[in-house]
Amino acid sequence: MGQVLALDALIHARQVWHGRATPAPGGSQPTGWSQLDAVLPSGGWPEHALTEILLPADGIGELQLLLPTVARLSRAARQVMVIAPPYLPCVAGWEARDVVMSQVDIVQAGERDVLWAAEQCLRSGSCAAVLAWPHGADDRALRRLQVAADTGKALAFVFRDRRHAVQASPAALRLELEAGASLQVRVRKCRGGNPPISAVPLAAGWS
Amino acid sequence: MLWACVLLPQLALDGVLRRREDAHEPLVLVSGPAQARVVHAANPPARAAGLYRGQKLVAAQALLSQFAMVEYDREDEARWQRLLAAWAYRYSGEVGLFTHGVVLEVSRSLNLFGPWPHFESLLRADLRELGFRHRVALAPTPHAAYVLAGVHDGLAVEAPDALRHALAPIAIGQARLPAEVAQALPAMGIRSLGQLLQLPRAGLQRRFGGELLALLDRLTGDEPTPMESYRPPDTFEQRMEWTHEIEHVEALVFPLRRLTADLATYLAGRDGGVQRFELELEHCHGPPTRVAVGMLSAGRDATLLFDCARGRLERQVLAQPVLAMRLIARELPPFVPAGRDLFDSRPANAMPLDQLRERLRARLGEDAIQQLRRTLDPRPEFAQTSAPGVRPAQLPVLPRPTWLLDTPCPWRGPSPEILAGPERIETGWWDGGDLRRDYYVARTAQGQCAWMYCAPGEQGAWMLHGWFA
Structure with a gap:
């Protein structure tokens, strides 16, 4: 009784539970959407980790979400791999959004090879980001990608249908795109913090 | 000297x-006429059993059964x-x-x-x-x-x-x-x-x-030695044969590693590289199976050569057992090492990008990896290509989607809400691929932004050509 303890000492000793983790001071992998960066615990994409993006339908706005990151990386002369995209990337459209297409490799892979190719690219350590559209990826396959992303220090993005939202996922970040009156993104899971309750609106638009 | x-x-x-x-x-090499076979050389396990060079083969067989x-x-x-x-x-x-x-x-x-x-x-x-x-x-x-x-x-x-x-x-x-x-x-x-x-x-x-x-x-050293200097040949050819037949591709992997390592050694000596080489699998009957191995650029790293060759070989179906394997490299272009940035931010143990591409191509197919570039053609179907060439400098000012459909398909949903357009594309008279289309940006009921076209002047019979994803 009467003993005075410095609050800092208690916190450093990890004896006091924080209701909310202290936000990291600005992530090194910003998403390019300031409102989204603000709600993510790492201040951007989780580094060297897997991000899962759940879509209600193809073409809903998944590239709008990703292209600022692809543009930033390709401008810095880093390699980006696009594995088994559902459609052809339209060069004019990507370049209009500042992507350097010579830094982007499009890999056509069969259904069974998508995960293999994604893992190889992630593990190699020579790609900055890997965008993959796997078919029927299960929990184990995603975990492999997560480990590969960590080994190769790369950003991994996996696009899947919204119906997979009910399954547990080893991804460090899970986002769900919702298209209503306007496009918004809901954080389903994020490592290092609680997911925000409300969805984050993306400036929807086609230009 | x-x-x-x-x-x-x-x-x-x-x-x-x-x-x-x-x-x-235990293994021995034998030589001499058929009536008087002698041991020419014996490996350590055979020597340990008492076999030695110059021994009669009959005596050797008496000492060691297998x-x-x-x-x-x-x-x-x-x-x-x-x-x-x-x-x-x-x-x-x-x-x-x-x-x-x-x-x-x-x-x-x-x-x-x-x-x-x-x-x-x-x-x-x-x-x-x-x-x-x-x-x-x-x-x-x-x-x-x-x-x-x-x-x-x-x-x-x-x-x-x-x-x-x-x-x-x-x-x-x-x-x-x-x-x-x-x-x-x-x-x-x-x-x-x-x-x-x-x-x-x-x-x-x-x-x-x-x-x-x-x-x-x-x-x-009182007199200089006249000597014929060795000159490396312009093609590389190395063959390996076995005393037994090999029926599975997996069993070829070990000899393949040796052959590609030999090729790498030879290339390092010549300071050259190789872009394509051939593996010949010899069978008891019939012509040999040929497996061509091609790479995107000249290389000479033993791991890279092995990876490429292995990927090609593993896709090969062996119709007959293999007796011998031959590696032939005829074209040996100069090798230019890839430059790397001193301040490269990639991890130190990263696999070179070329090696990664070769590995993917080896399994997924020769054309699996593409880089797209714009062309000057205004028709959307021809506006981009994966063939190498020069990139045009100017950017288009008109709206272009981010996903493009391989071939346009008819739109079956309810009539979309038009956001922008029309942009008329009417050209292609020079190669018979004429088109006359009005392109619109439209929003579907699901909220997607689509790039659609229809015949000029009409706003119906929509064809979907891309997504503003």
Whole structure:
């Protein structure tokens, strides 16, 4: 009784539970959407980790979400791999959004090879980001990608249908795109913090 | 001048052993006529069982019931020696061939590769990697290096004055003199090279002719050695055969690793690269199966070559068992190492991007990896291509989607809400691919932004061509 303890000492000793983790001071992998960066615990994409993006339908706005990151990386002369995209990337459209297409490799892979190719690219350590559209990826396959992303220090993005939202996922970040009156993104899971309750609106638009 | 000699005491045996995975199985090389087969060489497990060189095969079979037998092939031995000459060419521009040995001039190589002890360890590490037993010696003349390597592994005599001293105690039988000389000298009481070198020259000339004197002069360095320098050939061809048939592709992986490593060694010696090569799988009947291996750019890294070849080989279906495998590289373009940024932020152990691309292509197909670029064609179908070429500089100002459908498909949903348009594209008269379309940006009921077109002037019968994803 009467003993005075410095609050800092208690916190450093990890004896006091924080209701909310202290936000990291600005992530090194910003998403390019300031409102989204603000709600993510790492201040951007989780580094060297897997991000899962759940879509209600193809073409809903998944590239709008990703292209600022692809543009930033390709401008810095880093390699980006696009594995088994559902459609052809339209060069004019990507370049209009500042992507350097010579830094982007499009890999056509069969259904069974998508995960293999994604893992190889992630593990190699020579790609900055890997965008993959796997078919029927299960929990184990995603975990492999997560480990590969960590080994190769790369950003991994996996696009899947919204119906997979009910399954547990080893991804460090899970986002769900919702298209209503306007496009918004809901954080389903994020490592290092609680997911925000409300969805984050993306400036929807086609230009 | 300083010469290093790499003596290969078991060249033929090592050549056979390196294509086998199991090193503990007794193995002998046999030679001689069919009635009087003798053991030409035996590997350590066979020697441990009492087999030795020159033994009659019948006697060997009496000693050991189970051992592998391979016919000794002089041609095969010569091929291995040429491979090692190609390897040595990497370290020196002057390489000569002796029986069971390769000599290389190293006085200038030492400037590049460091002092002799370090250089010697480099040579030995390479030879161990290649799988050849070896003895190495250094001397001021190639003949002296050859003789010393046979007597004392690892001996280095750098000063010409010390050479006579080092040669003096060597017995006549080990001095690699012509056979009749080596027989006659001990009968005359001359037992070492030192004694021979002290004999009056006139007497030796009378008794043995001028050739022995010339040989001794070359040995001690009084006369330069005329030698035909090795020149690496312009194509690479290496073959491996087995005593049994191989039915599964998996079993070809080990020999393939050897072959591609040999190719890499040869390329390093030539300072060249290879962009395409061929694997020939020989069968008992019928023509060989050919597997072509092509790469995006010239390379010579052993891992890269192996990865590429393995990927191609694993997709091959073997119709018949394989008896032998041959690797042929005819085009050897110059090798330009890829430049890397000093401030590269990638992890230090990253696999080079080219190697990654080759690995993906090997499994997914030759055209699996594309880089797209814009063309000047205004028609959306032709506005981009994966063929290499120049990128046009100016950017389009009109709205373009981010996803493009391979071929436009009819829109089946409810009529979309038009956001922008029309943009009329009416062109293509020059190659018969005329089109007349009005493109619109439209929003579907699900909230997607679509790039659609219809016939000019109409707003119906929509065709979907892309998504503003």
